[in-house]
Amino acid sequence: MHMADALISPAVGGAAWAGAAGLAAWSARKVRLEMDDRKAPLMGVLGAFVFSAQMINFAIPATGSSGHLGGGLLLAILLGPHAAFLTITSVLLVQALFFADGGLLALGCNVLNLGLFPCFIAYPLIYRPIAGTGLARGRVMAGALLGAVVALLMGAFAVVLETTASGISDLPFSSFLLFMLPIHLAIGIVEGLVTATVVLFVYQARPELAVAGQGSTGSGRAVAVALLLAAVITGGLLSWFASGNPDGLEWSIARTADTEELAAPGEGVHALSAHIQEKTVLMPDYAFGDASPEESAGVVRTGTTVAGLVGVGLTLLVAGTLALVFRPRRMSRGASA
Amino acid sequence: MAAIESALLQTGRLDTLARQDTAVHRIDPRAKVITTACFVLLVVSFDKYTVAAMIPFLVYPLALLTVGRVPPGFVLTRLALVSPFAVVIGVFNPLIDHEPMVRLGPVVITGGWLSFASILLRFLLTLSAALLLIATTGFNRVCLALERFRVPPVFVVQLLLLYRYLFVLAREAARVLRAYRLRAIRSRGVSLRVYGSLVGSLLLRTLDRGQRVYTAMGCRGFNGILHPSIPLRFRTVDAAFVFGWCAFFIVARLYPLPQHLGHAVLEFLS
Amino acid sequence: MSHHLVEARDLYYAYPDGTAALRGVSFRFTHGESVGVVGANGAGKSTLLLHLNGCLSPGRGAVRIGDVQVTRKTLPDVRRTVGMVFQDPDDQLFMPSVREEVAFGPLNAGLAPEEVEDRVSKALETVDASHLADRPPFRLSGGEKRAVAIASVLSLEPDVLVMDEPTANLDPHARRKTIDLLRSFHHTRVIATHDLDLVLDVCTRALVLHHGQVAADGSPADVFRDEALLAACHLEKPLRMQACPVCGTGD
Numbered sequence: 001m002h003m004a005d006a007l008i009s010p011a012v013g014g015a016a017w018a019g020a021a022g023l024a025a026w027s028a029r030k031v032r033l034e035m036d037d038r039k040a041p042l043m044g045v046l047g048a049f050v051f052s053a054q055m056i057n058f059a060i061p062a063t064g065s066s067g068h069l070g071g072g073l074l075l076a077i078l079l080g081p082h083a084a085f086l087t088i089t090s091v092l093l094v095q096a097l098f099f100a101d102g103g104l105l106a107l108g109c110n111v112l113n114l115g116l117f118p119c120f121i122a123y124p125l126i127y128r129p130i131a132g133t134g135l136a137r138g139r140v141m142a143g144a145l146l147g148a149v150v151a152l153l154m155g156a157f158a159v160v161l162e163t164t165a166s167g168i169s170d171l172p173f174s175s176f177l178l179f180m181l182p183i184h185l186a187i188g189i190v191e192g193l194v195t196a197t198v199v200l201f202v203y204q205a206r207p208e209l210a211v212a213g214q215g216s217t218g219s220g221r222a223v224a225v226a227l228l229l230a231a232v233i234t235g236g237l238l239s240w241f242a243s244g245n246p247d248g249l250e251w252s253i254a255r256t257a258d259t260e261e262l263a264a265p266g267e268g269v270h271a272l273s274a275h276i277q278e279k280t281v282l283m284p285d286y287a288f289g290d291a292s293p294e295e296s297a298g299v300v301r302t303g304t305t306v307a308g309l310v311g312v313g314l315t316l317l318v319a320g321t322l323a324l325v326f327r328p329r330r331m332s333r334g335a336s337a
Numbered sequence: 338m339a340a341i342e343s344a345l346l347q348t349g350r351l352d353t354l355a356r357q358d359t360a361v362h363r364i365d366p367r368a369k370v371i372t373t374a375c376f377v378l379l380v381v382s383f384d385k386y387t388v389a390a391m392i393p394f395l396v397y398p399l400a401l402l403t404v405g406r407v408p409p410g411f412v413l414t415r416l417a418l419v420s421p422f423a424v425v426i427g428v429f430n431p432l433i434d435h436e437p438m439v440r441l442g443p444v445v446i447t448g449g450w451l452s453f454a455s456i457l458l459r460f461l462l463t464l465s466a467a468l469l470l471i472a473t474t475g476f477n478r479v480c481l482a483l484e485r486f487r488v489p490p491v492f493v494v495q496l497l498l499l500y501r502y503l504f505v506l507a508r509e510a511a512r513v514l515r516a517y518r519l520r521a522i523r524s525r526g527v528s529l530r531v532y533g534s535l536v537g538s539l540l541l542r543t544l545d546r547g548q549r550v551y552t553a554m555g556c557r558g559f560n561g562i563l564h565p566s567i568p569l570r571f572r573t574v575d576a577a578f579v580f581g582w583c584a585f586f587i588v589a590r591l592y593p594l595p596q597h598l599g600h601a602v603l604e605f606l607s
Numbered sequence: 608m609s610h611h612l613v614e615a616r617d618l619y620y621a622y623p624d625g626t627a628a629l630r631g632v633s634f635r636f637t638h639g640e641s642v643g644v645v646g647a648n649g650a651g652k653s654t655l656l657l658h659l660n661g662c663l664s665p666g667r668g669a670v671r672i673g674d675v676q677v678t679r680k681t682l683p684d685v686r687r688t689v690g691m692v693f694q695d696p697d698d699q700l701f702m703p704s705v706r707e708e709v710a711f712g713p714l715n716a717g718l719a720p721e722e723v724e725d726r727v728s729k730a731l732e733t734v735d736a737s738h739l740a741d742r743p744p745f746r747l748s749g750g751e752k753r754a755v756a757i758a759s760v761l762s763l764e765p766d767v768l769v770m771d772e773p774t775a776n777l778d779p780h781a782r783r784k785t786i787d788l789l790r791s792f793h794h795t796r797v798i799a800t801h802d803l804d805l806v807l808d809v810c811t812r813a814l815v816l817h818h819g820q821v822a823a824d825g826s827p828a829d830v831f832r833d834e835a836l837l838a839a840c841h842l843e844k845p846l847r848m849q850a851c852p853v854c855g856t857g858d
């Protein structure tokens with residue numbers, strides 16, 4: 001469930017596109033400056049690998065259902081954040097063009113939801129500090145689990161924000177969010193588990209890759225800080241544009257009535273099962289679209305903006321705390337790399 | 338899995354369609370990319386309850402379909418194949434929004450149903466436009482257009498290579514999977530422990546291949562920049578294509594004639 | 608100056624994981640010579656070939672092409688002189704059409720468009736693949752892929768042709784065509800293979816590698832007659848030199 005053209009407004013889509021394009025340009029420059037020209041072929045085949053890996057379903061323990069790899073965090077671990085961001089972008093572009101997955105305008109949203117968080121937050125701020133040189137089983141597992149969970153939760157949050165801000169769907173912000181987060185917590189745990197399993201296998205077979213991957217990350221923290229700033233700006237802009245979007249708005253003003261009560265439990269369950277089914281059977285999509293909470297115009301604007309900023313703030317807090325907690329270890333590991 | 342596999346297979350079909358030689362295929366890829374972007378942007382800019390005014394936009398995909406000789410069934414099955422995320426979400430609108438919007442004699446259409454219909458139409462329009470762009474242009478020429486739009490070479494190169502190795506690796510995965518299934522008949526998915534080594538070894542082979550491809554490119558003097566051997570030429574026809582269509586889209590966006598017509602008819606009926 | 612000369616002096620190479628793939632390899636191939644590099648799987652053939660145009664640089668020792676030593680600085684020059692055909696055409700063919708594939712090298716070398724076009728048609732003609740020009744290379748048959756891979760290297764007009772297992776995975780007909788093609792060249796040729804019959808057909812010299820060292824170097828007929836050597840190197844006499852169990856002839 002990628003974000004879809006049919007659910008977003010031009011303002012939201014455009015803002016996300018601008019953010020995604022800026023990040024991609026910056027990443028491309030970084031990759032070039034690192035003189036990593038050998039990365040281009042590697043990025044290409046790894047992007048193709050993500051598709052083929054998604055053909056292989058695994059059994060989710062104790063549930064009787066099955067799922068498949070998303071791949072964002074795995075790419076970040078293998079390629080480093082900048083190259084991985086470009087690769088994820090092209091995976092999504094191919095999905096949009098060939099698999100009719102999402103659409104061209106929604107591409108910007110999808111790149112942010114599925115690329116920004118694993119590459120520039122989960123990897124440099126969570127996975128790297130925890131996993132270190134990447135040869136210790138427990139650490140890789142912990143880093144991947146936490147990283148994947150955070151990336152997926154933030155992605156889910158972004159999806160809710162984008163759909164709500166666009167106002168094409170009627171699902172209200174809060175219930176949509178409450179419904180998305182638990183699912184993506186579960187998906188994140190599984191994704192983390194699978195990512196760790198694959199990474200550990202590869203590192204065991206080729207220990208030198210662990211060291212190589214280590215070298216290619218660059219100055220993780222500076223990057224991360226810059227990116228979080230970008231995220232704050234994008235998030236804020238996104239919500240601002242969204243709230244200013246006249247299309248969703250006219251109707252919100254006209255119809256301030258009975259919107260609070262929806263998302264009855266029954267619907268929630270139904271949607272939940274649909275969601276899980278999609279996640280497990282089809283492509284690794286993410287989010288659900290949703291909704292203009294149709295209170296008064298003022299409420300919408302403030303609400304959305306506040307929500308965006310609160311989300312980004314929370315993220316900063318979580319990521320910052322984690323970075324601080326794990327800093328000493330990272331330093332000592334870093335020396336051995 | 339089945340969905341991805343058949344999607345990958347059909348991707349080959351898209352390639353075949355893209356190699357046809359029709360008036361649409363001959364249009365410069367840049368012209369088609371710009372026109373598609375304009376189309377999508379204007380379609381999603383409609384108000385959430387718009388249905389009728391969007392109908393004229395169907396002309397564009399229909400024209401590409403006919404002139405570009407793309408079988409309509411192909412596009413439709415393709416749309417049905419994808420995860421209909423937008424549809425799943427849109428279904429909630431009628432449940433949530435009971436505000437009567439249109440009265441048609443005794444029948445009342447609520448805002449929810451209208452916006453749901455609008456979502457379906459957006460879904461159809463935007464995704465068929467994307468598919469038709471590929472089916473009448475081909476991925477490689479779209480990449481060429483991207484390069485001309487100053488997209489960084491490293492991005493374009495890896496995008497081309499991703500596409501190039503999509504099938505190679507998918508076939509590899511299918512082989513691995515078939516071998517696994519023959520020996521593990523009952524299970525629904527690969528157990529997590531096996532999964533690590535199965536996908537892991539697929540990944541190792543992919544990494545080796547990346548290295549070999551890099552070496553092979555280096556041997557023929559590759560230094561990070563692709564030199565297109567087929568020059569793109571933006572002709573008057575291409576400009577006409579862009580301006581003609583975009584003008585039509587803008588007019589259709591600004592003057593919702595079918596909607597006026599529809600309202601008139603509805604009023605007359607009520 | 609003759610670019611056609613290929614010389615290796617005491618090459619050592621170990622992969623990053625520590626595998627010692629070459630352990631003191633020396634030779635000197637002269638103008639127009641056609642050399643078969645044979646050896647078991649993992650003997651170091653591919654590794655050796657990758658040194659000949661600087662894809663790998665030796666841990667110790669040196670490679671000279673003509674009077675140029677292969678170094679980072681001389682790499683562009685060396686790569687124009689030494690054309691390399693890889694074992695798996697899928698690794699080598701990545702452009703959207705055969706024509707673009709064959710043009711890839713000359714365009715990178717900065718040649719003028721007309722010149723490029725010239726070379727492309729000449730190379731395709733040589734390998735008898737002109738009719739494939741507009742097809743995507745990765746949808747060709749194994750034999751056609753091989754031919755295109757060779758053309759994509761010929762278009763650079765190299766003096767030395769280096770090929771890794773050119774007949775691997777080919778059916779008998781495609782194999783025969785490839786062998787005929789190789790015979791028709793006048794370049795200095797270095798061909799790594801397990802196909803000893805190919806060596807008999809095409810090569811004037813055989814270099815046997817075993818565990819990263821040269822186990823024998825001489826005329827193919829002489830080398831392949833030494834059964835003890837072949838057995839020690841996990842090789843088998845070419846079929847043509849074996850007694851035929853059906854009709855009872857042979858040497």
Ligand SMILES: Nc1ncnc2c1ncn2[C@@H]1O[C@H](COP(=O)(O)OP(=O)(O)O)[C@@H](O)[C@H]1O
Nearest residue numbers: 622624626628647648649650651652653654655
């Ligand atoms: N990329 C690599 N990393 C590590 N070891 C390698 C790599 N490629 C080859 N080797 C090892 O180097 C040795 C020589 O390999 P290679 O030159 O490919 O042999 P051949 O082509 O004769 O079959 C083998 O032991 C092989 O396992």
Ligand SMILES: [Mg+2]
Nearest residue numbers: 652653694771
């Ligand atoms: Mg080999």
